Amino acid sequence: MAPTLCFNCKTERAVIIRPKNRHKLCRECFIKVFETEVHETITNAKLFYPGERIAIGASGGKDSTVLAAVLKTLNERYNYGLELSLLSIDEGIRGYRDDSLETVKRNAVQYDMPLKIVGYGELYGWTMDQVVEQVGKKGNCTYCGVFRRQALDRGAAMLEIQHVVTGHNADDVAETVMMNLLRGDLPRLSRGTSIVTESKASDTKRSKPLKYAYEKEIVLYAHHRRLDYFSTECIYSPEAFRGSARTLIKDLEKIRPSSILDIVKSGEDMAVLVPGNTVPGGKSCKSSAAADDEAGGCGSQNGRSSGGEMAAMEQQLAANDTAESRETEIKMPKKGSDTKKIKTQTLQYCEQCGYISSQRICKACTLLDGLNRNRPKTAIEIGLEDEEGSSTLARQMEHIQLTNS
Numbered sequence: 187m188a189p190t191l192c193f194n195c196k197t198e199r200a201v202i203i204r205p206k207n208r209h210k211l212c213r214e215c216f217i218k219v220f221e222t223e224v225h226e227t228i229t230n231a232k233l234f235y236p237g238e239r240i241a242i243g244a245s246g247g248k249d250s251t252v253l254a255a256v257l258k259t260l261n262e263r264y265n266y267g268l269e270l271s272l273l274s275i276d277e278g279i280r281g282y283r284d285d286s287l288e289t290v291k292r293n294a295v296q297y298d299m300p301l302k303i304v305g306y307g308e309l310y311g312w313t314m315d316q317v318v319e320q321v322g323k324k325g326n327c328t329y330c331g332v333f334r335r336q337a338l339d340r341g342a343a344m345l346e347i348q349h350v351v352t353g354h355n356a357d358d359v360a361e362t363v364m365m366n367l368l369r370g371d372l373p374r375l376s377r378g379t380s381i382v383t384e385s386k387a388s389d390t391k392r393s394k395p396l397k398y399a400y401e402k403e404i405v406l407y408a409h410h411r412r413l414d415y416f417s418t419e420c421i422y423s424p425e426a427f428r429g430s431a432r433t434l435i436k437d438l439e440k441i442r443p444s445s446i447l448d449i450v451k452s453g454e455d456m457a458v459l460v461p462g463n464t465v466p467g468g469k470s471c472k473s474s475a476a477a478d479d480e481a482g483g484c485g486s487q488n489g490r491s492s493g494g495e496m497a498a499m500e501q502q503l504a505a506n507d508t509a510e511s512r513e514t515e516i517k518m519p520k521k522g523s524d525t526k527k528i529k530t531q532t533l534q535y536c537e538q539c540g541y542i543s544s545q546r547i548c549k550a551c552t553l554l555d556g557l558n559r560n561r562p563k564t565a566i567e568i569g570l571e572d573e574e575g576s577s578t579l580a581r582q583m584e585h586i587q588l589t590n591s
């Protein structure tokens with residue numbers, strides 16, 4: 187049987203089917219389409235300005251590796267004029283992060299980008315291995331997430347960079363929407379849906395250029411561009427709630443491939459319902475305490491292994507270069523969306539470390555206090571399974587304060 191030709195170029199052999207339109211694409215056309223859609227996300231949301239210095243939160247995983255590769259390509263193709271750097275946080279997890287950091291070091295050479303590595307050990311005096319040794323695996327993700335959010339900000343400050351981009355993708359955002367919907371937490375749903383999160387007082391803003399990119403497409407892109415990335419998952423325990431939301435979304439995707447972007451879109455629409463808040467069309471979320479609330483990574487990697495779907499996909503791709511993985515529809519955000527609203531919080535500086543926080547003592551310092559007092563188990567008994575840890579952390583802090591008083 188004659189090979190199917192690419193829907194776009196009509197000359198090359200098709201190796202990818204996109205469920206969006208059942209178009210069969212060749213490698214080159216798929217890569218171009220993927221990059222063009224990220225470019226449209228960037229331009230529609232006006233994510234960057236010429237000359238802007240950008241720190242790419244680089245974990246060595248597929249998402250941030252694809253992000254770095256695509257940003258480099260687009261920066262050159264469309265003359266964004268960006269100065270791109272890699273910023274890696276070393277959580278201190280032997281057998282995981284030390285290996286993935288080796289990948290980031292290679293990426294720095296491959297993409298000709300400067301690399302800054304900041305460690306939990308140097309910032310907090312605790313590596314995650316030490317934290318887990320003390321608190322156990324249950325709930326360790328909350329420590330890691332809170333520490334990473336601050337670490338990314340602090341790393342960016344060291345580089346004198348005011349914009350950190352992360353590899354959060356459409357699946358991650360859909361999970362966050364689903365989790366906050368199930369918790370009835372619209373303000374957090376609103377913040378998690380925004381493509382940009384910035385704080386009134388913090389110099390550092392965050393954005394997610396891959397917000398509309400499906401995880402499966404990211405894997406395909408990495409595969410077909412032969413990107414060098416690290417695919418092992420964190421050795422510590424997954425967050426059960428996010429893992430359940432992930433499984434639910436993956437199941438929905440199987441039945442209806444557009445579910446992921448539909449959930450993201452619903453999240454953007456629901457964000458409008460947050461009373462007294464201001465978010466431009468899921469584009470930007472200005473929170474006075476965004477630094478404390480914005481996801482700093484992880485919390486999505488963990489729990490991802492439900493079913494090992496991505497790992498299986500990667501294996502299949504590696505074994506068969508003519509992969510015909512099912513793709514999902516990418517709908518780009520419409521230009522000129524309405525202004526929407528988000529919750530504002532009271533801003534203050536942590537009395538201990540000076541980090542921006544909605545609390546007198548920031549979450550990292552609260553957790554560190556618990557660790558340093560050698561009694562974190564008391565503090566985390568109330569449960570730690572959320573993507574940003576914030577609601578639970580607020581309860582933890584109350585608990586800790588009560589325990590102390």
Ligand SMILES: Nc1ncnc2c1ncn2[C@@H]1O[C@H](COP(=O)(O)OP(=O)(O)OP(=O)(O)O)[C@@H](O)[C@H]1O
Binds near residue numbers: 275
């Ligand atoms: N240790 C880290 N150093 C720098 N950035 C990080 C780190 N961990 C996570 N991030 C950032 O947060 C994003 C989401 O992280 P998460 O842990 O959810 O992994 P992920 O979705 O699998 O992404 P990746 O494939 O890039 O690891 C990453 O894409 C990256 O931009």
